[in-house]
Amino acid sequence: MRKRLMTAAVSTAALALGALSGCGSSGGTTESGVSLVKKGTLSVCTQVPYKPFEFQQGGDVVGFDISLMDELAKQLKVKVAVVQTPFEGIQSGQALNTKQCDIAAAGMTITADRKKVLSFSDPYFDATQALLVKKGGATSLDQLAGKTIAVQQGTTGEIYTKENAPKSATIRVFEDLGLLTTAVKTGQADAGVQDNGPLLDYTKANPDTEVTAEFDTGEQYGFGVSKNGSQKLKDAADEMLSRVKEDGTYDALYKKWFGQAAPNS
Known part of the structure; x- marks a missing residue:
């Protein structure tokens, strides 16, 4: 769906910079065997503004999606780096296939067409x-x-x-x-x-x-990964979602960003 405030010139620059950073940086593998574009970093593609899922606050991109990505990064023992790029490139799979990022967190609905070019995590939000x-x-x-x-x-x-x-x-x-x-x-x-x-x-x-x-x-929203060898990252995202729903973290984050209790909590 997803989304967001960026001029055409800035969008083009973001795409170019993302592609260059993906190609020019050395990748890495986490202790759990997840391959990443950049060593020690979970690179997350999104587009802002899409409040309260992702939006600019001061010099940082924050929101419900980003908080869940923080949980995934904690599980993988890496840090998060947000890559802002147009939603069209995210939902088409281009941003992931060109290694601008490892995973897309962009308030993105799981659809049959998108599943042809992306692998999705389990659903995490009904919309x-x-x-x-x-x-x-x-x-x-x-x-x-x-x-x-x-x-x-x-x-x-x-x-x-x-x-x-x-x-x-x-x-x-x-x-x-x-x-x-x-x-x-x-x-x-x-x-x-x-x-x-x-x-x-x-x-x-x-x-x-x-x-x-x-x-x-x-x-339903899902997090997207490339269909090219990212099964372990998808599995890790599913594991994270299961954990945060069981231990109450999901409910706490939902209340923080939406100002109300999560449905069926």
Whole structure:
């Protein structure tokens, strides 16, 4: 899905820098046999802003996804390095296949198409699509005939909107979540469709906007790794998720980043 505030020039630079760093650094293997792009480091691809999953806070990228990656790094006895790159390159598998990173943590829905190019961890978050509008705006896609709807490139929100919006609606595709939400807030778009988690979080800080509808798409997020020899890392991520759910860490992190108890906790 995933997502985030970055100019085209910066995005291109990030891709180039990521590819160079992947090729130029010596890889390493953890004590548990997990191969990494860079010795002693779990390189994590994401795209910000996608609050509360990943976002910039001071000079660091933080959030629910990053906290879970910290847990994985602790298990592997390495440190975390966040690599910011466009979501399109993440969900297509390009960022992982070119060794910009070891794992993708980007609020990414597990889909059949993505499973063709990525290996996913066990699901760690249930999501669905939602409709963001200015206060008093549309309460359904049907009310947006002849209107403009903002979506994010490469996301399930883009797919859902193109399949379900009125044919007379104009769909504007933005590179990241920050540009999408800004378009709605400033009136460049009459509504925006994206995952419910980040949109609900956005309305807390922007009370002139609201989520007026959610669409039950039955989505689940997973962490992505390359299909080329990353089975041990996938297994390690699954082990981490099982552990944090059993020992209460998952619930604590959920409450920290979402401000409420995790579902079924």
